[in-house]
Amino acid sequence: MTEPTGSRVRLRPDILALAAYRQGKPAPESAFKLSSNENPFEPIxxxxxxxxxxxxxxxxxxxxxxxxxxxxxxxxxxxxxxxxxxxxxxxxxxxxxxxxxxxxxxxxxxxxxxxxxxxxxxxxxxxxxxxxxxxxxxxxxxxxxxxxxxxxxxxxxxxxxxxxxxxxxxxxxxxxxxxxxxxxxxxxxxxxxxxxxxxxxxxxxxxxxxxxxxxxxxxxxxxxxxxxxxxxxxxxxxxxxxxxxxxxxxxxxxxxxxxxxxxxxxxHEAELLDRVARLSALRDEVWQALLDQGWSVPRPQGNFVWLATGEHSVRAAEIFLEHGVVVRALGDDGIRVSIGEHESVDKLLRAAREVVRHLPMSPGAPALD
CATH class of the missing domain: 3.40.640.10 (Type I PLP-dependent aspartate aminotransferase-like (Major domain))
Incomplete structure (x- = not known):
């Protein structure tokens, strides 16, 4: 069915100009979805x-x-x-x-x-x-x-x-x-x-x-x-x-x-908060590993880490995807990476190291000598 021709109904210009909220990208098969800050544990x-x-x-x-x-x-x-x-x-x-x-x-x-x-x-x-x-x-x-x-x-x-x-x-x-x-x-x-x-x-x-x-x-x-x-x-x-x-x-x-x-x-809050404690501990391990790579990362208190990759954010997200990790690129500011399954950490850190090698002048990444 084609759209009717002629006059269109009047809608609010500010709404028409507004970009819709974008959900984190789905993960391809075999990749880890670390783009939506979801809890990786199956429900009890x-x-x-x-x-x-x-x-x-x-x-x-x-x-x-x-x-x-x-x-x-x-x-x-x-x-x-x-x-x-x-x-x-x-x-x-x-x-x-x-x-x-x-x-x-x-x-x-x-x-x-x-x-x-x-x-x-x-x-x-x-x-x-x-x-x-x-x-x-x-x-x-x-x-x-x-x-x-x-x-x-x-x-x-x-x-x-x-x-x-x-x-x-x-x-x-x-x-x-x-x-x-x-x-x-x-x-x-x-x-x-x-x-x-x-x-x-x-x-x-x-x-x-x-x-x-x-x-x-x-x-x-x-x-x-x-x-x-x-x-x-x-x-x-x-x-x-x-x-x-x-x-x-x-x-x-x-x-x-x-x-x-x-x-x-x-x-069953105690059981669920025990999972939270494990995710928080893993988050801190990831944060420390990123610091060891030379990144300047704010001390995270959620279930994610922030990498200020600036204008290179889209390319940085592509590098993460090439390593089997889907992250959230947010404009020209940076990428947000959720803490997910324990098995995702090695891929996450390898990707972060690759970003350092390919995009050394990214804000928040170490400059090469």
């Missing part, structure tokens, strides 16, 4: 059984009461201060739409999570991006505070930051919050919180939420808990803010299988 039996028990001919519980109660108990907050969504990114979209519209601004560091600019544009608001600290890949919180104006409605802080893997310290976050007006919403995006081993990193605890009434914390079951395919995330924050997010949500979007899977994951 209890989670599989819980998912299998879900009804598919009935709508899910739209309030997700059972899983919200479990999350509230785990975090020591009232259930009304817990909101769930189809991934934490869905909740972030709801929060942005609830807080910002045409003429409003949303402040965030860049480079950070790829979806941020698109979510802001869809809401009709304006992105205000603040460059990361070049030497460290960390948030420049002082500059972010300086960027807040009377038009600012929301500020995003990603810790650990995707893709650089750096964290915001608790002390720096506390200082930052003293500069944020009380009527501006701050969202602390902690999608990789369970992988953090730095004791100085900020953590979205109930105490932190109580100290800052304009704060919402985002978490997800996609990474540490291995439920990426079920799309389940949650938020902790003030009830009235989460009620506003709930108002903007697509009804019944958190399916029963996701709710049941999340509860089963919480029931």
């Amino acid at each position: 039996g209890a989670v599989v059984e819980a998912i299998a028990a879900a009804s598919v001919n009935r709508y899910p519980d739209g309030s997700a009461a059972a899983v919200r109660a479990r999350l509230a108990e785990r975090h020591g907050v009232a259930a009304e201060r817990v909101h769930v969504g189809a991934g934490s990114v869905a909740i972030l979209s709801q929060l942005i739409q609830a807080a910002a519209t045409v003429g409003d601004e949303v402040v965030f560091a860049w480079r950070s999570f790829e979806a941020y600019p698109g979510l802001v544009t869809v809401a009709g608001a304006t992105s205000v991006t603040v460059p990361l600290i070049a030497e460290t890949g960390e948030h420049d919180l002082e500059a972010m505070a300086d960027a807040i104006t009377s038009a600012t409605r929301l500020v995003l802080v990603c810790s650990p930051n995707n893709p650089t893997g750096t964290t915001v310290t608790a002390a720096a976050f506390a200082s930052f919050m003293t500069r944020v007006p009380s009527d501006v919403l701050v969202v602390l995006d902690e999608a990789y919180a369970e992988f953090v081993t730095d004791p100085d990193a900020v953590s979205g605890t109930p105490d932190l939420l109580d100290r800052h009434p304009n704060l919402v914390v985002l978490r997800t079951f996609s990474k540490a808990y291995g439920l990426a395919g079920l799309r389940f995330g949650y938020a902790l924050g003030p009830e009235y803010v989460l009620d506003a997010a709930r108002t903007t949500a697509v009804p019944l979007s958190v399916i029963e299988a996701a709710q049941r899977g999340a509860i089963a994951a919480l029931d």
